[in-house]
Every structure is written in C-alpha cells, then in structure tokens.
Amino acid sequence: MDKTKMSYFKDEDILHIFISDGKEADSIELSPNITAELNESGELIGIEILEASSFLRDSILESSQAKILKLRKPV
Known part of the structure; x- marks a missing residue:
C-alpha cells in the first residue's frame, strides 16, 4: 500500500486506519x-x-490546550 487510508463509519462512529495491505x-x-x-x-x-x-x-x-499553555508566558 502506497499511502495510509482511512474509512469512517458514521452510523457506528468508527474510524479505521489502513496502514498496509x-x-x-x-x-x-x-x-x-x-x-x-x-x-x-x-x-x-x-x-x-x-x-x-x-x-x-x-x-x-488536549493537545491544543497544552500548546496554548506552553505559548503563554507567566506574567
């Protein structure tokens, strides 16, 4: 498989990531x-x-909040 592929099944709320065949x-x-x-x-x-x-x-x-906290300098 050349590229990773993803399929999302909305009704079941399942994400499947295909990494290789x-x-x-x-x-x-x-x-x-x-x-x-x-x-x-x-x-x-x-x-x-x-x-x-x-x-x-x-x-x-979580990752956004962590990044924002690191960017903010204490006064």
Missing part, C-alpha cells in the same frame, strides 16, 4: 476503544478507533 491475523487492545490490527508476522496493518468523534475531539482539545 494484509490479512488481519491478530489484534491488540491499546486502550479502551483503540485496537491495533496485526498481520501474521506481527506487523501493524491497521488501527480501529471506536467512538472516534469523541476520541478525536478530546485529543485535539
């Missing part, structure tokens, strides 16, 4: 609602994020 042979739960998909060699081929809209919103807010 291959058949899923195993998976590992990285954290609640985030699963790494592995091929037979144990290489990462995809990531599935459940409740994706909440995850992305929270991740963006």
